[in-house]
Amino acid sequence: MPEPILEVRDLTVHFYTYAGVVKAIESVSFDVYKGETFALVGETGCGKSVTSRALTQLIESPGRIVKGSVIYHSDNGPIDLLKLNEEEIREIRGKDIAYIFQDPHASLDPLYNVGYQIAEAMVVHNTVKDWKDGFKKALDILKRVLIPDPESRIKNYPHEMSGGMKQRVVIGTGLTNNPKILIADEPTTALDVTVQAQILELMNKLKREYNTTVILITHNMGVVAEMADRIAVMYAGKIAEIGTAKQIFKNPLHPYTQGLLRAVPNPMTKIERLEAIPGTVPNLIKPPGGCRFHPRCPFAKEICKQKVPELKEVEDGHFVACHLY
Ligand SMILES: Nc1ncnc2c1ncn2[C@@H]1O[C@H](COP(=O)(O)OP(=O)(O)OP(=O)(O)O)[C@@H](O)[C@H]1O
Numbered sequence: 158m159p160e161p162i163l164e165v166r167d168l169t170v171h172f173y174t175y176a177g178v179v180k181a182i183e184s185v186s187f188d189v190y191k192g193e194t195f196a197l198v199g200e201t202g203c204g205k206s207v208t209s210r211a212l213t214q215l216i217e218s219p220g221r222i223v224k225g226s227v228i229y230h231s232d233n234g235p236i237d238l239l240k241l242n243e244e245e246i247r248e249i250r251g252k253d254i255a256y257i258f259q260d261p262h263a264s265l266d267p268l269y270n271v272g273y274q275i276a277e278a279m280v281v282h283n284t285v286k287d288w289k290d291g292f293k294k295a296l297d298i299l300k301r302v303l304i305p306d307p308e309s310r311i312k313n314y315p316h317e318m319s320g321g322m323k324q325r326v327v328i329g330t331g332l333t334n335n336p337k338i339l340i341a342d343e344p345t346t347a348l349d350v351t352v353q354a355q356i357l358e359l360m361n362k363l364k365r366e367y368n369t370t371v372i373l374i375t376h377n378m379g380v381v382a383e384m385a386d387r388i389a390v391m392y393a394g395k396i397a398e399i400g401t402a403k404q405i406f407k408n409p410l411h412p413y414t415q416g417l418l419r420a421v422p423n424p425m426t427k428i429e430r431l432e433a434i435p436g437t438v439p440n441l442i443k444p445p446g447g448c449r450f451h452p453r454c455p456f457a458k459e460i461c462k463q464k465v466p467e468l469k470e471v472e473d474g475h476f477v478a479c480h481l482y
């Protein structure tokens with residue numbers, strides 16, 4: 158039996174804006190197993206980033222986590238991450254659970270050299286003895302993420318590095334404290350295609366070396382096919398389907414997942430727009446009643462307008478939220 162490292166239940170986040178309450182994610186539930194790469198996929202605005210940030214309470218005003226629990230199975234036993242106070246969650250974030258965001262420019266401080274920034278991540282979490290030790294480890298990390306000429310690169314400021322090299326530094330910084338879970342939100346979207354492939358390969362290598370669990374957020378099905386063990390498909394703030402990569406690619410059940418896969422003629426093409434699925438993503442201030450996908454669904458029945466479909470297990474480990482099943 159796979160062992161869960163995270164159990165997310167009923168996670169709900171709302172943004173209280175002037176235009177109204179944006180119901181960004183609604184009753185999102187899933188498990189992430191130890192050592193796997195778990196991908197969250199779906200069109201822009203479906204709630205991938207909000208979900209991944211909410212896992213460690215990284216939701217800023219006007220957003221609020223209104224409901225849910227996130228049980229993290231730490232070395233010291235299970236903890237509900239949503240019940241921790243500011244200081245406790247900050248201790249977990251960056252140490253047990255690290256994030257890599259899309260834009261390496263935004264993740265690095267232009268005022269400090271990269272060696273300092275990597276060392277700092279370890280110093281603040283007391284995982285090194287002192288700054289000297291921190292710089293020594295920072296050099297190891299630059300080697301691990303395959304930065305050429307690390308002895309001189311360690312003194313570089315971010316603007317002296319290419320985008321791909323900066324993302325390597327960000328990944329290195331994320332891995333400094335040997336996190337149990339690495340959350341990567343579109344880690345390669347800002348990079349050119351050849352650099353993307355190198356970064357993905359690097360993430361796979363590091364994952365094997367450190368035995369890290371990875372939560373990968375992307376709208377690129379090619380990346381998903383390459384990296385994911387299991388996949389959760391999100392639509393308009395809800396989970397539509399969860400399964401192994403094989404189940405999702407070979408036997409997609411949800412009409413939305415089917416549309417998503419049809420929209421990628423070649424798995425290496427990026428999905429920017431879904432031409433195969435007519436209509437657009439609904440407004441999350443007033444989402445459609447019943448199944449949120451029903452206005453775009455070719456198989457919608459009366460019940461789909463009335464009743465929210467529950468996520469149910471249709472075959473072993475394969476869950477779908479759809480009235481057709
Ligand atoms: N600060 C905010 N204020 C208001 N609404 C927000 C805010 N942040 C996110 N949202 C809303 O929450 C919903 C989910 O956004 P989220 O960023 O999670 O989407 P996503 O799936 O990550 O999309 P993308 O692929 O474009 O990154 C969207 O409708 C978005 O408009």
Ligand code: NI
Pocket residue numbers: 205206207342
């Ligand atoms: Ni996002």
